[in-house]
Each structure stands twice: as structure tokens, then as C-alpha cells.
Amino acid sequence: xxxxxxxxxxxxxxxxxxxxxxxxxxxxxxxxxxxxxxxxxxxxxxxxxxxxxxxxxxxxxxxxxxxxxxxxxxxxxxxxxxxxxxxxxxxxxxxxxxxxxxxxxxxxxxxxxxxxxxxxxxxxxxxxxxxxxxxxxxxxxxxxxxxxxxxxxxxxxxxxxxxxxxxxxxxxxxxxxxxxxxxxxxxxxxxxxxxxxxxxxxxxxxxxxxxxxxxxxxxxxxxxxxxxxxxxxxxxxxxxxxxxxxxxxxxxxxxxxxxxxxxxxxxxxxxxxxxxxxxxxxxxxxxxxxxxxxxxxxxxxxxxxxxxxxxxxxxxxxxxxxxxxxxxxxxxxxxxxxxxxxxxxxxxxxxxxxxxxxxxxxxxxxxxxxxxxxxxxx
Amino acid sequence: xxxxxxxxxxxxxxxxxxxxxxxxxxxxxxxxxxxxxxxxxxxxxxxxxxxxxxxxxxxxxxxxxxxxxxxxxxxxxxxxxxxxxxxxxxxxxxxxxxxxxxxxxxxxxxxxxxxxxxxxxxxxxxxxxxxxxxxxxxxxxxxxxxxxxxxxxxxxxxxxxxxxxxxxxxxxxxxxxxxxxxxxxxxxxxxxx
Numbered sequence: 001x002x003x004x005x006x007x008x009x010x011x012x013x014x015x016x017x018x019x020x021x022x023x024x025x026x027x028x029x030x031x032x033x034x035x036x037x038x039x040x041x042x043x044x045x046x047x048x049x050x051x052x053x054x055x056x057x058x059x060x061x062x063x064x065x066x067x068x069x070x071x072x073x074x075x076x077x078x079x080x081x082x083x084x085x086x087x088x089x090x091x092x093x094x095x096x097x098x099x100x101x102x103x104x105x106x107x108x109x110x111x112x113x114x115x116x117x118x119x120x121x122x123x124x125x126x127x128x129x130x131x132x133x134x135x136x137x138x139x140x141x142x143x144x145x146x147x148x149x150x151x152x153x154x155x156x157x158x159x160x161x162x163x164x165x166x167x168x169x170x171x172x173x174x175x176x177x178x179x180x181x182x183x184x185x186x187x188x189x190x191x192x193x194x195x196x197x198x199x200x201x202x203x204x205x206x207x208x209x210x211x212x213x214x215x216x217x218x219x220x221x222x223x224x225x226x227x228x229x230x231x232x233x234x235x236x237x238x239x240x241x242x243x244x245x246x247x248x249x250x251x252x253x254x255x256x257x258x259x260x261x262x263x264x265x266x267x268x269x270x271x272x273x274x275x276x277x278x279x280x281x282x283x284x285x286x287x288x289x290x291x292x293x294x295x296x297x298x299x300x301x302x303x304x305x306x307x308x309x310x311x312x313x314x315x316x317x318x319x320x321x322x323x324x325x326x327x328x329x330x331x332x333x334x335x336x337x338x339x340x341x342x343x344x345x346x347x348x349x350x351x352x353x354x355x356x357x358x359x360x361x362x363x364x365x366x367x368x369x370x371x372x373x374x375x376x377x378x
Numbered sequence: 379x380x381x382x383x384x385x386x387x388x389x390x391x392x393x394x395x396x397x398x399x400x401x402x403x404x405x406x407x408x409x410x411x412x413x414x415x416x417x418x419x420x421x422x423x424x425x426x427x428x429x430x431x432x433x434x435x436x437x438x439x440x441x442x443x444x445x446x447x448x449x450x451x452x453x454x455x456x457x458x459x460x461x462x463x464x465x466x467x468x469x470x471x472x473x474x475x476x477x478x479x480x481x482x483x484x485x486x487x488x489x490x491x492x493x494x495x496x497x498x499x500x501x502x503x504x505x506x507x508x509x510x511x512x513x514x515x516x517x518x519x520x521x522x523x524x525x526x527x528x529x530x531x532x533x534x535x536x537x538x539x540x541x542x543x544x545x546x547x548x549x550x551x552x553x554x555x556x557x558x559x560x561x562x563x564x565x566x567x568x569x570x571x
Contacts, residue, residue: 059524087527096520096529099565112560116517116533120526151569194540202545203512206570250547269547282545301547351542354554354563361556364538 026051031066032129040074040138040146041081044110062119062130071110074146078105079164080139080157084150086132087119097136097151101160102355104141104377155264158333159325164355168378170338171359175375180368187363187371190352194360197351200279200314205304218243223252226322228340232258233265233326236296245313247271250284251300252321254291262291264327265299270320270349271307279314280349281307283324290329320345381413382406384453391420416452423449509570511551513543518551520568529566534558 026048033043050065072078080103085096098115105111119130137153138146139161145154175183223238238252252267267284286299307314326334341350352360363371382390382403389395390403407414423445509522517530531541535555544552549570557564 085527085529095569096527097567097569098529099567100562101565102563111562114532114557114559114564116530118519118526118528118530120521120524120528122524151567194542197540197542199543201513202543202551203510204545204547204549204551204570205508205510206549266546280544282547284547287548301549303547303549305545305547351540351544351554354565357540357542357554358556358561358563361539362561365561 023052023054025049026053026062026064026130030062030130031064032132033068034132034134036135039135040072040076040078040140041070041135042073044069044071056120059120059122062121064115064117064119064131066115066117066133068113068115068133069110070113072105072107074138074140075107076144077107077141078111078138079103079141079161080137081113082136082138082147082151082153082157083113083115084134084136085115085117086134087121087130097153099153099156099160101139101157102164102358154331155325155327155333159335160354162333162335163353166335166338167353167356167359168375171356172375172378175372180372183371184363184368187360187368190356190360191364193347194352194357197349198277198279198309200281201308202282203306203308204282205306206302218246218248221247221316221319223319223321226320226343226345228323228336230337230340231323231326232256232260232328232334233262233291233323235267235321235323238267238299238321240319242316242319245308245315246304246306247281247316247319248304249300249302250305251298252284253296253298254286254323255296256291256293258328259293261293261329262326263289263329264325265289265291265297265323266325267299267321268324268346268350270322270345271314271316272318272320273314274317277314278320278345278349279307279309280351281305281319284321322346380406381410384416387413387416388420388449388453391417392424419452420449509549511545511549511568511570513545513551513553518543518553518566518568520551520570527568529553529568531555531566532557532559 030051031046031048033046035041035043045068047067048065050063052063054061054063068083070081080099080101082097082099085098087095096117098113100111100113103111115133117131134148134150136147136151137149137157139154139157140146143158143161145157147153171183171186174186178185218241220239221242223235223240225235225238227234233254234257236253236255238250240247240250242248250269254265254267256262265286269281269284270278271281272278282305284299284301286297289297289299291297307316324336328334341347351357359371359374362374386395386399386403390400390407393400395403407417509520511518511520514528517528519526519528521527531553532555535541535558539555539558542552542554544554551568553566555564556562
């Protein structure tokens, strides 16, 4: 009996040894952080000691846990940062980014950026840095921008900043008119809406070919539109080829109703299923446009989106679109006004802005007084 | 008494047995004088052959042939002597401790598989060769074939924390959450470009 127990223990030890042998710390030089010499942010420290590589069959899984500490080394307050994360050896050009909007970092101040990523790649790929992290853009308090902007960070950070200013102003007004109790109610409303949002899972595949055989024969489904007051661009018509829970090759024709040329339009996309539930499915961004005043253009993408919830397909019955963002030729950005989002449909399906999410989280964690103090900083 | 085969004894003499077989054979040799003698004979033969290799003037080929013949003769004689004896393994293959070890091994394999496969993607897998971006139970990813790039949400997030996923039809996916450590909104984005 004792011998049997010893044999069992020996076998378990052997298995444990094999398992532990598969995991290894990340080799030195695996992460390359590139900040230009004139960058307004400087890298103070980078910690990645929790990163690991693990063999999984013929593939290598690399878990990267990076904690960066950046310092504002420029003369302006920083209100947003985007770091580009590229792995040339993985996903054939696929890349990622980490954006921190709604910042308020004074010159000389330090702020953290955390990047948790996982790479799966064949083991036979040659050596070199696994990941390169570049600065794609920094947005300042005066909406000035620094960076190569490979990922259109300027437009995105500017839109986030405009939404942040809009929503801070809104909550300041609520506080001024209704005091802490009014602000508390507004925060509870926001948190309730966030909790009620249906977590639709969307998979995007580039190219219009159907993902499943059932989707090969789809029917053209037209968009209905919600008009956003004050929008410089209006949707005219649009459709997608829909089959079951897949929508292919969506397009929306838009008209520039402003007096300035437009170079980018983004259309929000809501789907309604057979049971009448509505979900924000995503957005339909344009490629680079040159849309003069009064002209129309076609916003389209050659892609297939499939929608599921809890692994169950969400079959599309109707689709609704609305303009969520416009960039003019001069680089200025338009976002909807706060009151425009009071439309019942938009209120239900659209999430909060990044700033509203931050403020409501601050209220949830630290209470109303902390929130009031935060609003007073702006 | 269960005796190892002649081939096993010959391999034992040359130190060519695997770990478990060597341990089992040594265990047997401790209590079997006859097998010990045979192993010794094989070992002697190996030594002689080795010594011969250092004497170039000897008729090497002839001696090697003789040695081979002697070994074959020994093996044949051994098999004649063992005719009718019980096989080495008399008990069933999977019984007692062996069964426990086998079950433990399978269990360890299953646990390993589960650990290595986490996180389980929220969506069902679709077999295609194209580049796909999607949300998973822990974040967002872009994948093509067997290659993946994932940006994960922090482990510290609780069900009370809101994570908003926003795909676009161009082939990118965002995940937005408030970092519990810093309090900053963080927006991860993967692109299929």
C-alpha cells in the first residue's frame, strides 16, 4: 500500500514537473518601447516581471503584463494618450492600441499605463522583440496634438475630449441646479443604464463573403435612421445584406449639410432582433472622404458582422443608423450634443461616454463628495 | 519466479534499457542468481568485444562473427530452458496502483488542457482563413489562422464594473473600462489591418 502511494506521488511529481517546465519567464529584449526624442511623454519605468511564455502544442503563448510609468515632459496639460502595440510576427499585420482619454496630467506629473496582452504564435518564428510599443498620439488641453497618428488617434482623442467636456458641463449643471442629490440621481441613472445594457457579442470579419453556408443567400435590409439635431451630415439611405445573425457589406449614403468640407463620417448601427430587443451593433466608419458642402457620398465597408448573445445567434430583423461623429477637412470634430442623446432608442442602446463612465465609476467607488471635488477641477 | 527475457537481460548488460524496465530488471536480479549470471555473461562478452576493438592485429571480423553466433546460441538456449515458464507480467495491466496512476495521469492531462485553453472565448469558433476581430470573455482579440493578438481586461474587474465593447465594420474592436488601480478610463483596441 505504501509502495502504491509512493508510486502515485512520484507520478504526480512527474506531471507537475512537466507542467512547470512548459512555462518560462519572458526573455530580455522582448518588448521594445519607442518614444521620439521630442515626445511630450517620457518613460520613467516599465515593469514586466509577471510576463510569461508557455508552450501550447506547436504554438507559443506569450502573456505580457506591462506596467508603464510615463511623465508629462512637455509644457501643456495632457488630456489623452494612445500607444500603438504592434507584433510584426503575429496575426499578419494585426495590431492593437491602448488609449487613455479623459486625462488631466499637469507638466511634470507622472501617470501609469497598464497593458495586458496575449500573443499566440508559431514556435518556429524567428527571434527579435515580440512587441513594439510606439507613441501614436498625445492630445493636450488646448486640443493640440502630437504624434505620428497612424491610428487616427487625433480624431478619436479629440472626439473623446469633446464628449468629456460636454458631459462634465452637463453634470456641473445638474449639480448647480439640483445639488448633490440631483447629481446622485444622475449618477444612479447612468449606472443603471450601464447595468441594463445588453452585452451583444459581435464578430467582424473583413471581406463580404458569408461566414456560414446559411448566410450565403441573404436579403437586402434597409436602414432606418434617427436624425441627430445639429449634425453636419445627414444619412440619406443605406442597407446591408442580412441573413440570420449576419450582416454583410453595409453601406450608408450621407449628405454634407454643413458649409465646410467633411473628410470622415461615422454612423452608429443598431439592430433589432426577432423578439424586438435592440442592441448597439457597432459603427460604420467611412474611409477618407472629400465631401464638399451639399454633396453626397457612400460610406461602406467590405466586411461581415455576426451577432450573438450567450452563444445564441441574434437574428436581425431591422437596422437603424445615426451619425455619431464627423471630422471636417480642417481637422475639427463634431459629436452629438448631450440633449440629442435623449432619444429613447439612443438612450437605451448607446453607452455612456468615456468621461461619464469615469465619473460614474468614481461616484460608485468613492461617493458623491469625491465626484463633486473632481468636477470642480475643471 | 518470473524471469526477464534474454533480450531484456542483454539490454540490461549494455545499460540500454529504459528507466522503468531497468528498475524492474534490477529488482529481479537482486533475487535471481541465474539471471544475474546471464547478465554477467553478456557483460563479459561486451567487454571482450570492446577489448578486441583495441587490438588491431586480431582477425576482428571473424571474432565478431563468433561473438554474434555465441550470443544467438545463448539466446536460443535460454528460450529452450524457459519453455513453459510464466510470463513476466501475470497480473492484469490496469489494476491496483497502475490503474490509480493511469487515472491520475488522465486527470492531470484534462486539468492541463483546461488551464491551457483558458480564457474560453465567448463566441463560438468559426473556421475561416480570414482575419477576425472579436470580444472574448477576457477582452478583445484579432486572430488569423493559429495566430492571435489579445488585449485583456484587468483581472481585478468585478461584475459590477462596466466593460463596453464597440466593434466597427472596418474591422476593429474596442473594449472600454475604468482601470480599478488608476481610476483612468482605458480603451483597448485591436485592428484587422
